[in-house]
Amino acid sequence: MAAGLGGVYREAMSWVENLRDWRPTLHALAGLGVGAVTGALLGGLVLGWLAAIWSLVDGPTGGWELAVFYVVVAAAGPVLLLWGVQGLGALQRARFGAALGVEIPPPGGRDGAWLRPVRAWGAPATWRQLGYHLLAMTVGVAAGALVAACWSGPVLAVAYLAGVWDGGRRPGIGPGLGAVVAAAAALAAAPWVARAVARADEAAARALLGPSRGEELAVRVESLARSRAEIVAATDAERRRIERDLHDGTQRRLVSLAMQLGMARNSLGDAPEPVRQVIEQAHDEATEALAELRQLVRGLHPAVLDDRGLDAALSGIAANAPLPVRLRVDVATRCSPSIEAVAYFVVSEALTNVAKHADAGHAEVTVERAGDRLRIVVSDDGRGGATLDAGTAAAGDGAGTGLRGLAQRAAAVDGTFAVHSPPGGPTTITVELPCGS
Amino acid sequence: MRVVIAEDSVLLQAGLTKLLTDGGFEVVAAVGDADQLLRAVGEHRPDVAVVDVRMPPTHTDEGIRAALVIGRQYPEVAVLVLSQYVEERYATDLLSERTSAVGYLLKDRVAQVADFLDALRRVAAGGTALDPEVVAQLLVRRRADPLDRLTPRELQVLQLMAEGRSNNGITEALRVSPSAVEKYVSNIFAKLDLAPTDTDHRRVLAVLTFLRS
Numbered sequence: 001m002a003a004g005l006g007g008v009y010r011e012a013m014s015w016v017e018n019l020r021d022w023r024p025t026l027h028a029l030a031g032l033g034v035g036a037v038t039g040a041l042l043g044g045l046v047l048g049w050l051a052a053i054w055s056l057v058d059g060p061t062g063g064w065e066l067a068v069f070y071v072v073v074a075a076a077g078p079v080l081l082l083w084g085v086q087g088l089g090a091l092q093r094a095r096f097g098a099a100l101g102v103e104i105p106p107p108g109g110r111d112g113a114w115l116r117p118v119r120a121w122g123a124p125a126t127w128r129q130l131g132y133h134l135l136a137m138t139v140g141v142a143a144g145a146l147v148a149a150c151w152s153g154p155v156l157a158v159a160y161l162a163g164v165w166d167g168g169r170r171p172g173i174g175p176g177l178g179a180v181v182a183a184a185a186a187l188a189a190a191p192w193v194a195r196a197v198a199r200a201d202e203a204a205a206r207a208l209l210g211p212s213r214g215e216e217l218a219v220r221v222e223s224l225a226r227s228r229a230e231i232v233a234a235t236d237a238e239r240r241r242i243e244r245d246l247h248d249g250t251q252r253r254l255v256s257l258a259m260q261l262g263m264a265r266n267s268l269g270d271a272p273e274p275v276r277q278v279i280e281q282a283h284d285e286a287t288e289a290l291a292e293l294r295q296l297v298r299g300l301h302p303a304v305l306d307d308r309g310l311d312a313a314l315s316g317i318a319a320n321a322p323l324p325v326r327l328r329v330d331v332a333t334r335c336s337p338s339i340e341a342v343a344y345f346v347v348s349e350a351l352t353n354v355a356k357h358a359d360a361g362h363a364e365v366t367v368e369r370a371g372d373r374l375r376i377v378v379s380d381d382g383r384g385g386a387t388l389d390a391g392t393a394a395a396g397d398g399a400g401t402g403l404r405g406l407a408q409r410a411a412a413v414d415g416t417f418a419v420h421s422p423p424g425g426p427t428t429i430t431v432e433l434p435c436g437s
Numbered sequence: 438m439r440v441v442i443a444e445d446s447v448l449l450q451a452g453l454t455k456l457l458t459d460g461g462f463e464v465v466a467a468v469g470d471a472d473q474l475l476r477a478v479g480e481h482r483p484d485v486a487v488v489d490v491r492m493p494p495t496h497t498d499e500g501i502r503a504a505l506v507i508g509r510q511y512p513e514v515a516v517l518v519l520s521q522y523v524e525e526r527y528a529t530d531l532l533s534e535r536t537s538a539v540g541y542l543l544k545d546r547v548a549q550v551a552d553f554l555d556a557l558r559r560v561a562a563g564g565t566a567l568d569p570e571v572v573a574q575l576l577v578r579r580r581a582d583p584l585d586r587l588t589p590r591e592l593q594v595l596q597l598m599a600e601g602r603s604n605n606g607i608t609e610a611l612r613v614s615p616s617a618v619e620k621y622v623s624n625i626f627a628k629l630d631l632a633p634t635d636t637d638h639r640r641v642l643a644v645l646t647f648l649r650s
Contacts, residue, residue, distance in 0.1 A: 247491070250519050252446045258548035259452045263459065266550045283548065290545050303526045306495045313528035315574035319525075327577045374448065 020283045021191070024198035025147055027099035032144025034095060038088050039137035045084055058118035068364060082120050089129040089209055091299030092136065096209075102202055104415045107211045124212065132208035143197040150190035229338075232412050236341045239301035248295050255294060258286040295320060296305065303343060310367065314347055321351045323363055323380075330368040335435040343367065344408050345374055346431050349406050351379040358382025358427060369435060377430040385427030406431065438561055439483040443474035443500065444465040445492045445520075449544075453487065456547065460554040469493070471503035478507055483625055485538075490520035490527065501527045508535040515561045519544050520550040525574035526565060532645060540566035540601070556601075565601035565641045572599040575648040586628045594621040599644045 027271035077240055089106070096102040107125035120126050149156070157179045161349065163170040171179065184308070261283035268276050305313040311329040318327040332339065349363055354363050361384030367376050388404050407417040415433035440462045444450040447469075451622045466477040470493045478486055478536035480588065486507060490500035502537075504516045515538035518531060528541050546568065547553045549614075556566040576584070576596070597607045607618045626632070631643045 126630060131454055211534065244496070247521055248446075252449055255521070255544045255547065256448045256452050258545070258552075259456060260551040262548040263456055287545065287548050290548070294545070295541075298522065302524075304522070304526065308524070308526045312524060315525045315577055316522065318577040319570060319573035319647075436567055437647075 005433045021103075021195075023099055024152065024276075026192035027095065027201070028147040028194050028197045030087060030099055030144075031093050032148065034088070034091060035136040035141040035144065036139075038133050041084055041088070042081070042133060043139070045077065045081050048073060049081070052077065056112065066251075066341045071217075074301065075146070078121065082126065085126060085129050088133055093209055096205055100198060100202065102205075102331070104205055104210045107209075107215060126216075128208040128212070128382045132204060134258065135208075136203055142265070143201070146192045147190065147197055149342050150186040150348055153183035153186035154188070162344075167358070172223065177217075185240045187388060197329075211293070221245055228412060230340050232342075235306060236296065236301065239341070240306075243297055243302070247303075248259065251290070251293060251297070254286060254290045258290055259284065261286050280346055299352070305340060306337065309334045310343055313340075313344055314365065314367065317344075317348045317351060318365060323360060325351065325363045326339045327366060328364075328366045332369065335369070335374050335433070339374060339413060339433050339435055342413050342415070342433060343374055343431075345404055345409055346376055347378060349402075349409075350429050354378070354380045354427075355405075357386065358384075358425070360427075372435050374433045374435050376433070379428040381426050383423075384421045384427050386419055386421035386427050390417070403429070438485065438558075439463045439465045439481065439544065440557075441465060441474065441477045441481060441483045441486045442487065443469070443471065443477075443492065443503070446489075447471045449489075449599045453547065456550060456553075457487070457557075460550070460557075462557075462632075473501040474503050475506060475510075478511055480608075483514060485515040485517060485557065487557070488516060488518050489529040489544075490518060496528060499545060501530055504531060504539075505534045509646060510537070515539065515563070517557055517566065519543065520546070521545075523568045523571045523574075525571055525578070528571045528575070536645070537565065538563045542568045543567060557603060563568075567600045567645075569596060569600055570597045572648070575599070578648075583629050587625065591621050591625050591628070594618065595625050595644060598622070598640060599648060601641050 012339045055066075055419050056072050056074060056373060093104045093106065096104050107123075107128070135279050148202045160171065161176055210216075249268075254276070261279065264279050265283045268279060272278075298320060302313050309331070311331055314327055314329060316426070318325040335343070341363040347367070351363060360380035362376065363380040365376075365378050367374065369375070386403060388407060403417075403419060409415075410417040410433060413433055415431060418430045419427070420430070421427035438461075440457055442450060442453050442457070442464060444453060444467070450467050450469070465481045465483055466516065466523050468477050469475050473484065474488060477483075486504075488500040488504055490498055492499040500518055500520070504518050507514055507516050511620055512535070516526075516531075516535075518541035519542055520527075521544050524543060525542050531539055531541055538560055540556060542556060544554070547557070560566050560596055571594070575590075584595075593611065594607055602610065604615060604618050604622065607622075608615050611618070626643075
């Protein structure tokens with residue numbers, strides 16, 4: 001019982017809420033106006049155009065000026081109609097935005113369409129918009145009128161009771177009571193009717209005024225591809241920045257430190273043994289730190305990669321690998337900087353992986369460009385059995401390292417990654433990257 | 438011997454100046470970019486210029502390009518290029534312009550003061566000093582391989598030769614007898630089909646030509 005009462009109360013409150021929400025009503029009334037304008041404008045254009053064509057076909061009467069006028073109208077008709085369709089479409093979308101706060105994006109492929117009516121008339125978007133306008137000037141107008149009628153039910157009922165329609169003769173009790181009940185019911189239903197009309201209108205608009213599903217997906221794919229490319233580029237930029245910072249900062253300080261210690265070591269002369277030992281050890285440590293840092297930074301983004309390209313940059317990592325590496329690069333035309341950076345990372349990371357896990361005696365790196373593809377093959381004569389997760393799991397590193405990291409970097413630029421590594425070896429990693437942007 | 442230093446880091450410029458001065462060189466100018474370097478070399482005509490690779494304005498290969506200009510305009514001035522990274526491509530550029538009185542070393546090497554001063558003197562005297570790392574990079578590039586015919590020891594000797602070491606230098610580095618080194622060297626030349634030469638300098642040239650071919 002209480003629940004029933006509560007339900008009734010909630011219903012009543014939501015009715016009041018609905019009453020307060022006048023936006024669907026406003027939307028429907030605006031739709032009534034715009035629909036009427038649409039009908040007049042499009043109807044007028046179509047009629048004028050048909051009339052001009054009919055006059056031409058039928059043989060123009062009167063002076064040559066009239067014939068020219070018909071030709072101009074016949075030629076301009078489709079263009080004006082197109083502008084009408086697109087202009088009204090924009091107006092309708094604005095109506096949704098202003099009245100309901102519903103954002104309906106314009107259909108794609110509009111650029112230049114204004115100037116190319118033929119292509120625009122070939123586009124489904126134009127015909128869908130036209131379809132919406134046809135709905136708007138018929139169903140839309142009717143629905144707007146219905147909403148208006150619901151709200152103005154009491155006024156209509158009073159007018160009826162006052163005998164406005166029937167030449168001053170007031171209706172009898174029966175019809176009078178019926179009119180009052182009908183007016184009350186219409187008023188009560190008005191918010192729902194308005195909302196239902198708005199919802200149906202919105203559905204129609206989304207289907208006809210906005211981009212189609214395919215267009216939406218195309219736009220989405222484009223924006224995803226763009227943001228992904230931006231992330232890749234940002235990663236590159238970050239690596240370059242870190243490399244430059246280390247080069248200009250820490251590395252210089254370390255060189256200076258090692259140099260000072262070297263000079264100290266050289267001028268020790270007959271210094272006591274403990275002092276000598278400390279200085280010598282410090283000097284060795286500084287030298288080693290320098291070498292380690294150089295190795296680390298070399299893996300980031302060497303300046304020579306931008307300057308002289310992939311071919312030149314790969315010598316450094318191949319020569320620094322802790323096992324003998326043979327390098328063969330055949331890239332006549334350079335790829336885009338971001339692809340070069342990915343390729344460099346792939347080789348660097350693959351060689352690190354070989355050194356860490358493969359237990360190999362030799363490694364071979366081949367980089368060649370075939371058409372628009374850059375093909376990178378890193379093979380070793382190690383124990384094999386490498387899987388995507390081997391590098392990560394065994395080394396305990398975070399994401400982005402090991403073979404999975406390689407696969408991710410390749411995938412981020414629409415590249416492919418394959419690893420062939422039977423137990424017992426040998427292991428071959430093949431990465432193919434698109435050379436373009 | 439008179440030296441011009443080009444290094445854009447004030448810290449390292451001061452350090453190098455001290456190191457070279459202590460080592461018996463006279464530092465006649467220490468500058469921070471390639472333009473100033475060329476002016477200083479033109480003005481002072483030093484025996485040797487010590488040049489950093491990455492300098493303003495672009496911080497890429499200014500030093501290499503300046504070294505090439507020095508090689509053309511002042512062939513009597515030796516050039517030792519220093520860098521935090523060595524690149525075989527830059528080495529190839531350097532050696533294409535001049536094959537004597539030229540050196541290319543990692544900056545790390547200045548920490549081994551005595552070795553570094555030796556290398557600088559060698560370059561100033563018309564010799565060659567290539568960083569072992571550059572030689573390793575050149576070796577990575579070899580394909581169809583006569584190098585495979587070399588024993589590991591002979592390969593070591595080849596690398597030391599390519600760095601610009603004399604027989605004496607190789608003897609010291611490997612701690613073997615001079616006669617053993619001579620034998621390795623003649624083996625290498627035979628296996629690589631190189632004409633045997635007696636002077637250190639022409640020997641380096643032969644090896645480098647082989648590695649770069």
